[in-house]
Amino acid sequence: MAEYKKEDKIILWLYPNDNKKTDKHPNMTGPGKIDKDVLKDLVEAYKNHGKDGALRLRAATWERQGKKGPYTFVAIEVERPKVEEPQDEIPF
Secondary structure, three states: OOOOOOOOOEEEEEEEOOOOOOOOOOOEEOOEEOOHHHHHHHHHHHHHHOEOOEOOEEEEEEEEEEOOEEEEEEEEEEOOOOOOOOOOOOOO
């Protein structure tokens, strides 16, 4: 199984959409970044853990203040498979 690292994430910076004119326009837009190694890890994770044609992901967001005003920072990573911990048997 691949080792998961904190920095192995897709990252996005979302800013309020100043060009929003209708309800169909997005509330926020912005740039994102995915490093080559992260992309390779995503492909490998899909091969090992993908189910039903999809790879499950987890996202986390933080509200931040930048030079241009407030923005939302988003980090996306592969959802880690749940590992069940062995339970100690209690003798009776």
